[in-house]
Amino acid sequence: MESKDKFFRKKSTLNCRGKILSLDKPLVMGILNVTPDSFYAGSRLSSPDEVVQRAKSMLEDGADILDLGGYSSRPGAADVSTAEELDRVIPAIEAIMQAFPGAVISVDTFRAEVAEASVKAGASIINDISGGNLDEAMFETVARMQVPYILMHMRGTPQTMNSLTDYQDLVLDVLDELQVKVAQLKSLGVNDIILDPGFGFAKTVDQNFELMHRLEELRVLELPLLVGVSRKSMTYKYLGIDQSEALAGTIALNTIALGxxxxxLRVHDVKETKQTIQLYTKVTH
Incomplete structure (x- = not known):
């Protein structure tokens, strides 16, 4: 493992509007959904007050980043207008920043307009599930705002992605498609790029497991790696359980991802994930 780490010299910090996050140890990103239809009911929040209370709990549990989303990206989710997404996200960002001025907020959006307004309201990371595919202005916007950008692999839209799961070689195809985007972002001057292989997005349950098995192959791009498998179908469908019972499976997969x-790690359950990282780090360092 040590020799691999020396070979793949990925970036070790993220500049979040002047606040530097170190990647020397794995970070926890807590999920905050200001949506009525996110796939996991336990993550749905309906008002700024609810968002602040959940943010408080996550920060106390050790969250390094809060990931705020106003557009459900679950398979087959209904479309939401830009205006409605802004109405959900901006008041929530402002409320969190007022309550916790030092918080690092990531905004889960594929729209450049929402990304720009979110950064102006206090967000410092853009998390784009579409990897720039759904808004051609996104890359230039991120470059202009000079914030870290999470580049996720997806095909199509949340409404069509389940029909776009044909790959010649899953991991090599994902790498090829991400590499093109990384080159575009770097040419525009985006300094902090984080890769997300997109578990559950344009991938079957079996493909998700193959992606996890071969996850270390993505390190060839020498960029920080985000994994989001929290309570997703690769856990609860494979085990034949409800999403509410998927915490143990999520922890198991996240432990494998750490290795x-x-x-x-992007998760619904911050405290348990933080404990997992503490134990993993104790054993491996």
Whole structure:
């Protein structure tokens, strides 16, 4: 493992509008959904007050980043207008920043307009599930705002992605498609790029497991790696359980992801994930 780490010299910090996050140890990103239809009911929040209370709990449990989303990206989710997404996200960002001025907020959006307004309201990371595919202005916007950008692999839209799961070689195809985007972002001057292989997005349950098995192959791009498998179908469908019972499976998969080089874990359950990282780090360092 040590020799691999020396070979793949990925970036070790993220500049979040002047606040530097170190990637020397894995980070925890807590999920905050200001949506009525996110796939996991336990993550749905309906008002700024609810968002602040959940943010408080996550920060106390050790969250390094809060990931705020106003557009459900679950398979087959209904479309939401830009205006409605802004109405959900901006008041929530402002409320969190007022309550916790030092918080690092990531905004889960594929729209450049929402990304720009979110950064102006206090967000410092853009998490784009579409990897720039759904808004041609996104890359230039991120470059202009000079914030870290999470580049996720997806095909199509949340409404069509389940029909776009044909790959010649899953991991090599994902790498090829991400590499093109990384080159575009770097040419525009985006300094902090984080890769997300997109578990559950344009991938079957079996493909998700193959992606996890081969996760370390993504390290060839020498960029920080985010893994988001929290309570997703690869856990609860495979085990034949409800999403509410998927915490143990999520922890198991996240532990495997840590062993394969994950730098950021995006989760619903911050406290349990923080404990997992503490134990993993104790054993491996």
């Amino acid at each position: 394969k080089g994950a730098d950021i």
